[in-house]
Amino acid sequence: MSDDVREIPSTTPNFQSDLAAQLADLIPEAIADGKIDVAKLQELLSTDAADPTERFGLIWPGKKRALRAAQEPTTATLRPDFENAKDWDTTKNVFIEGDNLEVLKILQKHYHNRVKLIYIDPPYNTGKDFIYPDNFKEGLDTYLEWTRQVNEEGKKVTTNAETEGRFHSNWLNMMYPRLKLARNLLSDDGVIFMSIDDHEVENLTRLGKEVFGSDNLLACFPRVTKRAGKSGDLIAFNHDYVLAFARGAGVRLNRFSHTDDGFRFSDEFEQERGKYKLNQTLDYNTLGYVRSLDFPIEADGRIFFPGGVTESEHKERVERNPKDGFRWRWSRRLVEFGLANGFVVIKDGRNGSRIYTKTYQNATIKEIGGEYEVVLQDRTKAFTTLDLLDNKYSNDNARKGISSLFEFAAFDYTKPVELLKTIIALGTTPVAGDIVLDFFAGSGTTAHAVMHLNAEDGGNRRHIQVQLPEPTPEDSDARRAGYATLSKIARKRIDLAGDRAVAEMRQQLGSRQASFDTGFRSYKLADTSFSKWRVASDTNANALEQHLLDLRDSSSADDATADDLLTEILLKQGYSLTERIATIEIDGLHLRAVLDADGDAAVLAYLNEHVKPSIEQLRAVLERQPTKLVILDDAFHGDDELKTNLVQLAKSKNVELWTA
Numbered sequence: 001m002s003d004d005v006r007e008i009p010s011t012t013p014n015f016q017s018d019l020a021a022q023l024a025d026l027i028p029e030a031i032a033d034g035k036i037d038v039a040k041l042q043e044l045l046s047t048d049a050a051d052p053t054e055r056f057g058l059i060w061p062g063k064k065r066a067l068r069a070a071q072e073p074t075t076a077t078l079r080p081d082f083e084n085a086k087d088w089d090t091t092k093n094v095f096i097e098g099d100n101l102e103v104l105k106i107l108q109k110h111y112h113n114r115v116k117l118i119y120i121d122p123p124y125n126t127g128k129d130f131i132y133p134d135n136f137k138e139g140l141d142t143y144l145e146w147t148r149q150v151n152e153e154g155k156k157v158t159t160n161a162e163t164e165g166r167f168h169s170n171w172l173n174m175m176y177p178r179l180k181l182a183r184n185l186l187s188d189d190g191v192i193f194m195s196i197d198d199h200e201v202e203n204l205t206r207l208g209k210e211v212f213g214s215d216n217l218l219a220c221f222p223r224v225t226k227r228a229g230k231s232g233d234l235i236a237f238n239h240d241y242v243l244a245f246a247r248g249a250g251v252r253l254n255r256f257s258h259t260d261d262g263f264r265f266s267d268e269f270e271q272e273r274g275k276y277k278l279n280q281t282l283d284y285n286t287l288g289y290v291r292s293l294d295f296p297i298e299a300d301g302r303i304f305f306p307g308g309v310t311e312s313e314h315k316e317r318v319e320r321n322p323k324d325g326f327r328w329r330w331s332r333r334l335v336e337f338g339l340a341n342g343f344v345v346i347k348d349g350r351n352g353s354r355i356y357t358k359t360y361q362n363a364t365i366k367e368i369g370g371e372y373e374v375v376l377q378d379r380t381k382a383f384t385t386l387d388l389l390d391n392k393y394s395n396d397n398a399r400k401g402i403s404s405l406f407e408f409a410a411f412d413y414t415k416p417v418e419l420l421k422t423i424i425a426l427g428t429t430p431v432a433g434d435i436v437l438d439f440f441a442g443s444g445t446t447a448h449a450v451m452h453l454n455a456e457d458g459g460n461r462r463h464i465q466v467q468l469p470e471p472t473p474e475d476s477d478a479r480r481a482g483y484a485t486l487s488k489i490a491r492k493r494i495d496l497a498g499d500r501a502v503a504e505m506r507q508q509l510g511s512r513q514a515s516f517d518t519g520f521r522s523y524k525l526a527d528t529s530f531s532k533w534r535v536a537s538d539t540n541a542n543a544l545e546q547h548l549l550d551l552r553d554s555s556s557a558d559d560a561t562a563d564d565l566l567t568e569i570l571l572k573q574g575y576s577l578t579e580r581i582a583t584i585e586i587d588g589l590h591l592r593a594v595l596d597a598d599g600d601a602a603v604l605a606y607l608n609e610h611v612k613p614s615i616e617q618l619r620a621v622l623e624r625q626p627t628k629l630v631i632l633d634d635a636f637h638g639d640d641e642l643k644t645n646l647v648q649l650a651k652s653k654n655v656e657l658w659t660a
Contacts, residue, residue, distance in 0.1 A: 003654060004647045004650070004657065005643075005647055005657050005658070005659055006656060006657065006658045006659075007658070007659055007660070008569050008572055008573065008630070008658055008659070009526070009572050009573075010075055010530070010532075010533040010572075011073035011074060011075050011533070012073045012074050012076075012105040012106055012108055012109065012572070012573075013073065013108050013109060014071075014073045016317075041238070056452050057210060057325065058203070058206040058207055058210055060168065060169045060171045060172050060173075060174075061166060062166075062169055062170075062172075062173045063172070063173070063176065065172040065173070066172070066176040066177050067103065067176065067180070068103075068377055069177040069557060070176070070178075070180040070181055071178030073105070074102050074104060074105045074106070075527070075528040075533045075534065076102045076105070076107060076525060076526065076527060076528065077106065077526055077527070077529060077564075077567065077568035077571060077572075078096060078103070078523035078524065078525060078526070078567060078577070079523060079524050079526045079527050079564045080261075080521070080522075080523060080564065080567055080573065081097070081522040081523055081524050082522070082562050082563075083522075084491050084522040085519070085520060085521050085522040085524075086494075086495055086498070086518070086519040086520055087519025087520075088519070088521055089496065089580075090515070090517070090519060091272055091519030091520055091521060091578070092433075092462045092517055092518040092578045093450075093462055093463050093464070093494075093517060093519060093521070093578075094463070094464045094465070094520060094521050094522075094523065094577045094578065095441075095444075095447070095465045095467075095468045095487075095490065095491055095494065095520045095522050095523070096463075096464070096465065096519070096522075096523045096524070096525065097467060097468075097469050097487040097522070097523070097524045097525065098466065098468065098469075098523075098525025098526075099468055099525060100178060100246070100439040100440065100466045100467075100468070100526060101177060101178055101181070101585070102525055103439065103466045103525055104178060104181035104182060104185070104466075105181060106525075106571055107185060107464075108131065108181065108184055109187070109571060109572065109573070109574040109578050110571070110574045110575055110577075111185050111435070111437075111464075111540060111576070112184055112185060113184070113186070113187055113188065114183070114185065114187060114435060115185040115186050115187060115435045115436075115437045115464075116186075116187055116189070116190050116191075116427065116428050116429075116434035116435055116436065117189055117190060117192070117193070117423075117424060117427040117428050117435075117436045117437070118182055118185070118186060118190070118191075118192040118193070118433065118437045118438070119192075119193045119194075119195075119420060119423055119424070119436070119437075119438050120177060120182075120192070120194050120195070120416070120438060120439060120440045121194075121195040121438075121440050121442055121445075122174075122194065122440045123174075123440075124194075124196060124197045124199050124240075125167070125168070125199050125200045126197075126199055127167075127179070156201075157595075163460075164514040168200070168203060170358075171200060171203070171548055172203060172207060175204070175207060176207060176211075178439065179188070179207065179208070179211045179212075180211055182437075182439065183211055183212060183247065185437065186247035187247065188247060188248050189247070189248075189250040189252060190246075190247040190427075191218065191244060191246050191247065191251050191253070191427045192212070192244070192245050192247075193232040193242050193243070193244050193423050194208070194242065194243045194244075194245075195223075195240060195241070195242055195415065195429070196240065196241055196242075196243060197239075197240040197241065198237070198240075201241050202218070202534070203244070204243060205217070205220065205243060208243060208245045210468060211245075212245040212246065212247065213248075216246040216248065216249075216251075217243075217244075217245055218244040218246055218251070218253075219243075219244050219247060220241050220242075220243050220244075221241060221242040221243075221244065221260030222239050222240075222241055222387065223237055223239060223240055223241065223242060223393055223419065224238055224393065224394055225238055225239055225240050226238050226394055240358075242419075242423070253423060253427060254424050254426055254427070254428075254429070255567055263275040263277050263361050264277065265277065265278065265358075267342060267410055268405065269342050269360070272362075272363070272367045273360040273361065273362050273363035273376070274359055274360055274361025274362040274363070274374065274510055275360070276358040276359060276360045276361070277358070277359050278345070278347070278356045278357075278358065279356060279357045279358065279412075280356070280357075281308075281354045281355060281356055282328055282329055282330060282335070282344065282354075282355040282356065282357055283306035283307055283308070283327065283328050283354075283355070283444075283521060285324045289327055290327050292307075292328075292331070293327040293328045293329075293330075293331065294306060294318075294327045294328070294547075295327070295328070295332050296311070297335055297339075297355065299339055299344075299346060299355070300346050302346075302353070302357055304353070305326075305652050306326035306327050306328055308352050308353070308354050309573075313625065318351055325646070326339075329357075330357075333372070334365070334372060337365065337372040338357065338365065340396050341374055342358065343357060343358050343360075343365060344356070344357055345357075345358060362376055363375065363376050365646070383514075391436060393416050393418055393419045393422075394398065394416065414442060414443045414445050415442075415445045416445075417448050417449050417452060419446050419449075420446050420448070420449030420450075420642025421449045421452060421453045423449075424436055424446075424450060424453055424461065425453060425457075428455070428459075428461055429459075430453075430457045430458060430459030430460070430461070430643065431458065431459055431460055432460075432623075433460050433461070433462060434461050434462070435461075435462050435463070435464060436450050436462070436463045436464070436468070437463070437464045437466075438463070438464070438465050439466040440467070441465035441466055441467035441487075441490055442467065442486065442490065443486065443489050443490050443493055444465060444467075444489070444490035444491070444493040444494045444497070445492075446463060446465065447463045447465050447490075447493065447494045447497070447520070448493060448497040450462075450463040451463075451494075451497055451498050451517075451518055452501050453498070453499050454516065454517070455501040455502075455504075455505045455508070455509060455516060456505070458512060458514075460514060460517070463520075464515075464577075465490065465494070465520075467486060467487045467490050468486070468487070469485040469486070469488075470485060470486045470487070471484060471485055471486075471489045472484060472485060472486060472489070481584040482651060491520075491522065494518075494520055495518075497518075498519070499518065500514065501516070501518065502518060521577060521578060523567070525576065526564075528568065529560035529564045529565050529568050530560075530565075530568070530660060538639075560607070562592055562607040563581075563592070565607045565632070565660070566581070566592045566605050566607060569605065569630055569658075569660055570594065570603075573658070575594065575603075579594050579595075580594070580595040581593070581595070581601075582595055582601075582605075583593060584601065586604075586617070586620050586621050586622070586624065587612075587616070587617045587620035587621070588617060589608075589613055589617050589620075589621065590608065591604050591605060591606050591607075591621065592604075592605045592607060593605075593626075601624055601626050602626060602628070603626055603627060603628045603629075603630065604621055604624065604626040604628070604629050604630070605629075605630040605631070606621070606629075606630070606631045606632065606635060607630075607631075607632055607635075608635060609632045609634035609635050611635070611639045612635060612636065612642075613631075613635065613642075615645050615646070615649075618646050618649065619649055620653055622649055622650060622653045623653075625653060625655070626655060627655070627656060628655065628656045628657075629650060629655050629656070629657055629658070630658045630659070630660060631646075631658075631659055631660075632656075632659070632660055633659045633660065
């Protein structure tokens, strides 16, 4: 019967086991007795393996433990926070309050290879920044203690001072596992942007090369942070950086919508080729005279000669000095092709008519097999300055932006919305439903930027924000205004920014068919809602025995609601955080349903361990023909016959049966 009943996994994916399974498939001879034979693997890869005594790379104290922190599965879950959400039933956006290391692990199952763009603004490690308190053993326990969910002592928010001795190592130990997990989430054509300053830009660049590959560093973009600068001993510092790494070779960046680079003109080819800019005239005398490039061009009912002269003037020039005259840049055959295909245009001016060539954003002319063809391609590239020398990308502008929403300085270190809009426009497609993730969400600038960019260009990008409930300073305006944590500021900002986007662009938004999403589902990181899964791997035998005795009455936590249980079950089965959920009643049983695109119940879940269903009621549930039926194991109340009968019914209806 066990083969017919599937059990919900208790943890997030085990990356070490998954990697070993991939190696077993690729190199079976390197597996002995179910374990990786490292010596054999080295032997098989001897020609490609580096000499371990001559290694190049970034090494620091704690690196191995940091890697294990990324690989270690977690039993943690996310619990719905309906009270702090907006438009729960319709939104596709998500805000998560919790430690991002644990959250990134939870997101692995569904969001693996699905995130188009990640932006993070991690602590700059100035000596005053809070560094997430990982202890490389029980990340969730650390988080629960720190947020005072476990005991009254909790963990204090501490800074990473240079006097501690492992100043850079502490920071790298925080960043390394998070970037490893983040890379898994990026799509093959995805890209990550990371803000940083001089304190750690060198280490973050080297760390990024290690995680994403040295060939995948796209650029290091400078940004002016403050026109006046921040005074140092000798120099006023007024810049930081945005590092960009690709997930792989498939990345393709867009043009910035905030600069035109000269592509201002439109013609009948715009939809296919994009806009165009005018090049210099088709004729000039700076490269020397070539007889074969001196010919009349017939166009628009007129005849043109190089230099914009008449036929008689041209003849006189040639007779005077054949090598001292204008000539065309293109051959006769290329000119004729350009005229016929829109790449050559006549412009009339004060000094007569001249012939110009066009450069389109996404098209060019190529000679293929001796014939000219119009080839579509993205000819535009972004500059490494990203126009970031503009004051709209400064921190001064960012402070004004958030203050205008809250009517006070809610947060001192937010990034400017225009910066994030530019980055998101560069790395996403407006109407492809691209997911934008920020797991150092801060005050919610990334979510703000996604909504306003969608309002401007009609996009349907979605965002996921992750932020620790970091306390606001005791003497801050935010604390006096009732915002005890940074996550509370972020949620309120997303709410206000969405409303402002609607107010500012109401007329434009009203003309669209699709609804404009300013909402977000809110979740909080928590320990598993299933008591039977709350056992650490290093629990001693006596403690384990006592834990099993404690589970005799119930396998789910007393404070867990049906929505809590369903969310955890769906996450560990690989469903998203924005599934359409409904509560339905079937023959007296109250169930949760996951609806498909047609509104039918794809998954039905019976999550009441206190009321034992009858076989007739379960038969009525299966008559709805869901793809899956999930039922709490304790709901059978130890009735093995009922469970066996349900297994047979599910098989006859071709329904997957899962227990938790």
